[in-house]
Amino acid sequence: MQRQAIDQVLQWKRKQREARACYPCRQRKVKCDSGHPCRTCQKRGHPHICAYDIPKTITPRKRQAPRQSAARIPTSTADTAAPSSARSDAASPSRASQGSPSSTDSRRDPDYVFSGENSLVSIIRQQDPDGSMAREAGSVLGLHNTYESYPFIDLKTPRDRWCALLDILPKRAEILKFFHHYRTSAYPFNPILVDVDGFESAICTFLGSHAAGEFSDLHRISERWSSDQSIGQVSLILATLASGAHFSDLENPKRSEACRDLARRSFQALRLANFLFRPSLEIIQALLILGNTLQNNGQSDAAWALLGTTVRLAQALGLHTERGMAHLPDGVRTKAQRLWSMTVWQDCLLSLCYDRPPIVSTTPWQRNRNAMADRDLSFIDVMGFLCQLGLDIAKLQESEYGDPGRSVDLLTALDDVYTRGQPHLLARENCKCLQDHLEHLALRMHVSFCVSVLCRPAIRSVPISANDPRSCHMRSRARESLVNASQAFLDFQTLSIVPLRTWSMVHTVLSSTLLLCIWEETRNDNECRDLQQKVITVFSSADPTSPHNSDPADRGQWLSARHIRALVALRNAVRSAPFQPAKEESNDLQSAEHHNRSMAELDQFVVPDTAVLPGFSEDAFAPGFGDYFTEGAFNATTDLSPVTYLDSIMNVPLFNISEDEPWM
Incomplete structure (x- = not known):
């Protein structure tokens, strides 16, 4: 080897051994x-002066700059070019975050951990406005995380993390291709982003950095995009x-x-940001969107498990209570409240679909009661109040029969929220554009x-009591809601792909039509049967974005295993039900031909193979299925209600823990 090459290797090794401390930390x-910036500069309130490559030779200045009371400003030319602007940046929240890809919670103390009023940390924090004693107490009591980086990945240096980040960065073509689909199809009906305008500005900043070549050099770490927050x-x-790709027009x-x-x-990227140890508002939003994407891809159990982690991280930030966000500016508190309401939104829908107890609470963030009296509430506002009532409904369902009086009160509250x-949102005749129609149908569902x-x-x-007017009213409303849900889905899917790609809407229509099919009050009704046939025809047809000659097994890849079970059960029920022409039909032959065509369409539905749904069998999941569709009441030997039978299909466990083998 040449001497010059050897010297370069020695110099590189020497640089690796050097302590990489920023200039302010070296000075102190x-x-x-x-x-x-480093954590020390963040704690001391001057992250804007955290710099590393400061020249050792400093040119003496002729005029001494005035001393700063808050922090000493470095005297190098790189950091003192504009001391007045630096002071104004520190004083102005908007300018302090200028140039950062995200400013949602840039002023939040990264070591802040929410604790209840009775905790020792909160008591110390009340006596210590600076918060230093509270941080020390939290560290002594073991209430703080100590890992600076995610411990479950092997990244030893900042350069390793930078290289790992460059491997996963979104490409310009991906942003231009998929974000539009997220913005138009996913966000309007699940607005998890708390500041969509600011997020779009962050995307513009990212694209600008990409065009400027900030991500082109493995050996040059971008200070703007290498922090945990970025x-x-x-x-x-x-x-x-990822969510936009699910709603895109690509083939399946x-x-x-x-x-x-x-x-x-x-x-x-969440692991690189150390999400489990350093959560932020951006991380909570990312987890919610990822959970919703898993859910829409049929992985609802994984979405449920991920939601539990998301809720705990949000509570660690104090998002679940207004007191936990009291130390932040008003704008950030508003975003935090909205983010918690979106967490409630996700938990409410999953809890109602699974009939599982919710884990969130809306008490510390009670919505303004005066807003309940207001009219002309937007789709998002109505959904916010609806999810609050949904949590009460989920808690009410924990009892076997519930409280009839409480059920009537909640039903009245639902009607009151909807009418505001x-x-x-109230009548489709008032819709003036496509988005109005879609919001109207989504809210109806x-x-x-x-x-x-x-x-x-x-x-x-x-019936629990045939002479009870409340019971009769509830049964009437149940029939009306099942029909409305099915009809709204059919109208919705003619205008958009959103209902066919959204797990909660698929669950709503399949559970509703299946109940219509097995409930004794509706299974012989011609209107309900027509809705069932139309729903199955929609799901039996090929994916609208796939070619007509696509593999039939691909048609079920966007359905969960439970939904496929419900769809097959519905198909078998409609196919085996006797045909009864409507009384108003003048041409029975024409009605019979229409029925035969519908049955032929149902027979064309192909269940996905075992590669899509392992171990699936049409006859294995519903023993004695034919007994439910004989004339008259249900088979007395089974003693199953329609709801119990629906649960046996939709909530069948995918993993049998009783068959687990011991390790030893």
């Missing part, structure tokens, strides 16, 4: 974690792109691959689903 001789923003961008196999790849990269919506769940105790093989 304090510990530095080599962050951008990497959390990258994860949020990737999460929205390519669409699934793109969605999974973007979701995987988003999870990797904007005109286009959600309200109808909540009503049907609330009235399910009345949907039983034998």
Whole structure:
């Protein structure tokens, strides 16, 4: 080897051994974690002066700058070019975050951990406005995380993390291709982003950095995009792109691959941002969107488990209570409240679908009661109040039959919230644009689903009390809600792909039509049977974005295993039900021909093979299925209500823990 090459290797090794501390930490001789900015500068309130490559030779200045009371400003030319602007940046929240890809919670103390009023940390914090004693007490009591980086990945240096980040960054083509689909198809009906305008500005900043070549050099770490907060923003961008890919116009196999790849990269960015130890508002939003994407891809159990982690991280930030956000500016508190309401939104829908107890609470963030009296509420506002009532419905369902009086009160509250919506939400005749129509139909589906769940105790093989007017009213509302949910889905899917790609809407229509099919009051009704045939025809047809000659097995890849079971059960029920022409039909032959065509369409439905749904069998999941569709009442030997039978299909466990083998 040449001498010059050997010297270069020795010099490179020497640089590796050098302590990488920022200039302010070197001046004060304090510990530095080599962050951008480091934690010490963040704690001392001057992250804007955290710099590393400061020349050793300093040119003496002729005029001494005035001393700063808050922090000493470095005297190098690189950091003192504009001391007045630096002071104004520190004083102005908007300018302090200028140039950062995210400013949602840039002023939040990264070591802040929410604790209740009776905790020792909160008591000390009340006596210590600076918060230093509270941080020390939390560290002594073991109430703080100590890992600076995610401990479950092997990244030893900041350069290793930078290289790992460059491997997963979204490409310009991916942003331009998929974000539009997220913005138009996913966000309007699940607005998890608390500041969509600011997020779009962050995407513009990212694209500008990409065009400027900030991500082209493996050996040059960008200070703007290498911090935990910035990497959390990258994860949020990737999460929205994964959701957008699911709603894109790609063919099904390519669409699934793109969605999974973007979701995987988003999870990797969360690990690089140390999400489990340093959560932020961006990280909570990314987790919610990823959970919703998993859910829409049929992985609802995984979405349920991920939601539990998301809720705990949000509570660690104090998002679940107004007192936990009291130390932040008003704008951030508003975003925190909205983010918690979106967490409630996700938990409410999953809890009602699974009939599982919710884990969130709305008490510390009670919505303004005066807003309940207002009219012309938007779709998002109505859904916020609806989800609050949905949590009460989920808690009411924990008892076997519930409280009839409480059920009637909740039903009245649901009607009251619905009637306070904007005109286009109440009547389709008031819709003036496509978005008005879509919001109207989406709200009809959600309200109808909540009503049907609330009235399910009345949907039983034998009424609790035939002479009870409340029971009769609940059964009438149950029938009305099931029909409305099915009809709203049919109208919705003619205008958009959103209901066919949204797990909660698929669950709503399949559970509603299946109950219509097995409930003794509706299974012989011609209107209900017509709705059932139309719903199955929609699901039996090929994916609208797939070619006509696509593999039939691909048609079920966007359905969960439970939904496929419900769809097959519905198909078998409609196919085996006797044909009864409507009384108003003047041409029975024409009606019979229409029925035969519908049955032929149902027979064309192909259940996905074992590669899509392992171990699936049409006859294995519903023993004695034919007994439910004989003339008259249900088979007395089974003693199953329609709701119980629906649960046996939709909530069948996918993993039998009783067959688990011991390790030893």
